Every structure is written in C-alpha cells, then in structure tokens.
Amino acid sequence: MSLVTNERARAAREILARLGAEGPVRTPLLPVPDSGRERPLLLKPESLQPTGAFKIRGALHAAAVLDERVRARGLVAYSSGNHARAVAHAGKVFGVPATVVVPHTAPAAKVAAARSLGAEIVPVEVSERESRAEEIAESRGANLIPPFDAPAVIAGQATVGLEIAEDVDALGFSEVTVLVPISGGGLISGVAVGLARCRARVRVVGVEPELAADTREGFHAGERRHWPVEARTRTRADGLTAQPSELTFTHIRELVDDVVTVSEAEIGEATGFLAESCRLVAEPSGAVTTAAHRHRTRELGAVPTVAVVSGGNVDRAEPLSSAAG
C-alpha cells in the first residue's frame, strides 16, 4: 500500500490556494507564553478555519481534483460532524449539491451548520452510515468524499504539515514534537507526510482519549485493533471515535513515532486553558493535544512542541436525536 507523498501534498497546497477567501485559512503557529523555555508550546489553531476544523482542507481538495462534469453530479459524505460541514462547504464553493449522512447521535450544532450551508441531511443509525452513503452516491452517480480513507483527502490534510514545517524552520528550531489527534487517522497521516521535508528533527506523536485508544493499542501491537463502537463513543471528544483504515494505519505505522492518551478530566482542563490563556474556543477533540503537552510531560520530554488544535465546534444543544425528535 503506497503512502501519500510530500510532492502530492505540495500540489494540494497550490490547488487549495487558488480558492482564495473560500479556501482554507493559512493558520499561524501561536506561541503560548510561560509554557516553559525547555518545552515551549505552539498551537496550530485549525479551529479558526471557516468551518471550524481542519476537515475543510481534505474535503475541498478531494472535490477540487474531481473532473468538473463528474463533480457536478454532487458530493456525498458520512460523518458525525466536522467532515459533514466541510463537504457541505465544498458543495457550496463549487456550486454542486452536497448530501451528508449523519448518525442520530451527531452533535446538533455540527449538523445544523451543514444544513445551513445548503446540504441535504440524511439521518441514520450509526452502524448504517457508511453503507447508506455509498448507496446514495451510487444511485445518483455522485461522488463519495470519505472522511479519511482516501489519498486526496489525506493530501489536503497534509497542507497542515507543510505549514507547520515552514513555520518551524522559520523559527529556527532544530527539533520539534508535533502532537496530532487521532480518530480515523487522516489528519495525522497528512501531517506526517507534510512534515517530511522539515529541516528540524521531527517527532510526530498521536493523541487519543484513554476511552478511545484503539490506535495506541494497535500501534504497539503493530496491527489494527478493533474497539466496539459503544466503547469508543464513551469519550467527550466526539470527533475522535472513528478508527484508522488500512491506508491511514499504514501511514501511522510508517511515519508516526508514538501514540499517547489523555483522560477525560485532562481534556476538560485543556479546553479551559485554551479559552482562558490562549483565547481560543476549542472542542474537546481539538484540545487533546494541549492536554497531552500539559499532562504527559515525562512521556513527551523537553522539546519544543506544536499542538494541532483540530477543531472548535462546541455543541451548545442536545444531540441530533433529541433536538430533532
């Protein structure tokens, strides 16, 4: 199974840049004062993307590389939230219909955001979302944009890694640890690919909630480990409940240096810290990396650290099932 290349990531970056104000934001690295001279923390705030999460990069890139006439038949996605919103945004940018298949348990705010972008929402049982999305795509001849299991999506997320590499090198760091949340593994696969040509010595470390640590287990076993969906969905980090595919797990095994976990309490502490000390609204899934920097000091060592804050879409309402019920 071949990995996405750094060259492909660079091509993705150029394609995305052509979208101007409708494309992803080139997010800066934000130094966190008083995070220590030995292991300064810098945040990569993907929460500031127009859709509130890094998912906009992969979704827009996957849509952009489709043949125009094929794209016109529409985009289809299955997602519990941020990817749905990103595909809805991509539909709007390219002026094509978008359909998102969401589980009944999806956070209401994320679903409402996709709807307000003009997407058709199809609520289903969690276990059916993938098959239902494939069915819809096939019956309409539309294009399924997977949340992570596709090279074009990974190449889009890889632009996060390219930007980090550029900024780390401009700051003159000789080594850096980059912390990335893991769910389906599309983001960390991309980030690792994008960092391949960084001049600094880079360690890429994945972060999972203890309650959804299937990838940590698989990483140490050397092969994917399946956790039942009931186990994975116990965490408050609602965006981190998917599992890697063969494609993303291969990237992780080849390119990632370690995977660490954080507790639910540590995630909660980190979202508060991000709001009060860094002036960022982060969702729990986006805060796990900051939690790891703050609470896994010994495991991570004294190295300048970049924490990817993957998203900021906090739900203020009930889950879809009750909001819509």
Added chain:
Amino acid sequence: MSLVTNERARAAREILARLGAEGPVRTPLLPVPDSGRERPLLLKPESLQPTGAFKIRGALHAAAVLDERVRARGLVAYSSGNHARAVAHAGKVFGVPATVVVPHTAPAAKVAAARSLGAEIVPVEVSERESRAEEIAESRGANLIPPFDAPAVIAGQATVGLEIAEDVDALGFSEVTVLVPISGGGLISGVAVGLARCRARVRVVGVEPELAADTREGFHAGERRHWPVEARTRTRADGLTAQPSELTFTHIRELVDDVVTVSEAEIGEATGFLAESCRLVAEPSGAVTTAAHRHRTRELGAVPTVAVVSGGNVDRAEPLSSAAG
C-alpha cells in the same frame, strides 16, 4: 506635525521579524462564513498575540529601537491593561526591568499578567498615572514607553495595516473597509499608515463605544474634544477609554474616513457571536468592530470588510482595587 510613514512601518516589520517566536504573531485574515456575498466580513484576530492584544507590536518595536545601553536602564509604562502586559513582555524579551503604573481600577487579569511576566506594578489614582510614570522614568533614567503617543509605538502598530494590505491584495479585493477600535488612536493611526500602499481602494473607519465617543465628536468638529474621565469609563470596553493625543488625532484627521459608534448591547452581542460562530475569545474593546459590521449595515455600506479584533483579555475577577484590597 509629521505623520509616521509607510516606509517606517516596513522597517518596523523587519525589526519585529528578527525577534522570532518572541515577537508578534503574523495573524491571518479569518473569513466569517455567511457574512454575506456583498459585504463579507474578515477578522484580523490580534487577540491571538502572545500577550492577548496588538499592543505587543508597538511596545516591542519601541523597545527594540532604543540604544542597547539606554534600554538596559529599564522600561516604564502607564496603562489600564494590555499595554502594561506588552511592556512587561518587552522587558522579559530584552532582559531589562519593566515597571508599569496602573490605575486602581485596572482589570485584575491584565495586571496579574503583567506581574507574572516579572514587571514591577505601581498602583495609583487614575488621574496620576501619567505623571507618576514620568517621575519614575526620570528618577531611574529609564525609558517611558507611551501607550500611543509616540512614532515608534505607532510604527509598531502599523505592521497590522501592512499585513492586512498584503492579505487583501492576495485575495484580489478591489475595495475594502477596515474597521479599527479607537481609544488613544495609536492602533488606527498605525493601521491607516500601514494600508497606504494597498492596491485595493481602502476606507479606514474607526469604531468607538457610544459611551466613549469623544473621537467621533472631535472627528466631525475637526478638532479634539475632551470628555471627562467619568464619562469615558462608563463603557464595558475597558480598553477604549483613553483619548487621542495631538499626534494620533492628526493621523486620524488626515487618514481616517469616518468614525462610527456602537452600543453596549451591540458590543455584548458581538462578543457572543465571536465565541460561538468564530471560535474567538474577544474582550469587549476588541469586539466593537464586529459589532459595527453587524449593526451599522447602512452606515458602512456593502463592501468587503476587515474588522480588527484588537484583544482578547477578558477579566474573570474583580477590578484591581477590590481584588487587592
């Protein structure tokens, strides 16, 4: 009275860039989705600076251009908050003592932040802060860094305008309105200077709280208008209670196109909107420009708009007087 030049702003930008991770962040423009095709809103989030506000730019630049031996005698500032923190940060970066004179009424969080950066805090009555700071600077041979009334400070803030110009031109806008909060006028003076070479047709519009609208009144009268401090400090926007100096007022008269005001309720609505829809923690003073875009639609017209979100240091505690009492 001569204005700060765009050339000086460019020189300031180079000086600040040499500070690397200890310097200001190069903040992006963040497009706000659904803000309208006719008048899209883009945020310039200075709240994401390491000290939580744009003030870091002017303070670091003013300190950087001092002769090294003169700088070693220390920095002195008077400020109700964000400038104090910025000067404390500058003292730390250059390894020289910093002293900040703060009114008893200053927000506790901002003062605590300056203290934690190692600055000496001197609390005084509001009316005495300027004279006391001058006294301290003179007795120690230290360097007074004024909050706005100095070309080196304005040149530092002007780097905000240079960055906006660069991004607006990259996005291909042919015209743009740039909304900037006004207090002492250092930020808007600098932003207007920095925008001078933007290829787009630029309107620079100042925003004040209705309860501290001395500059709007003076702007229309063609000369500075004094409001008593009791009147100006009624607003929740605690960073917008100063008044322009002769130097900043001259910049405003020459370079600014209009000044609008917003109500306290509109400011409150805007801080909520920034947190919920844009995932940014903004202080009331930083939210006035977003409030103007949302509530002064007719006055501002249908033009792509940049709102400078000047700071994000929200106070969670009592004012200094009671917290320390």
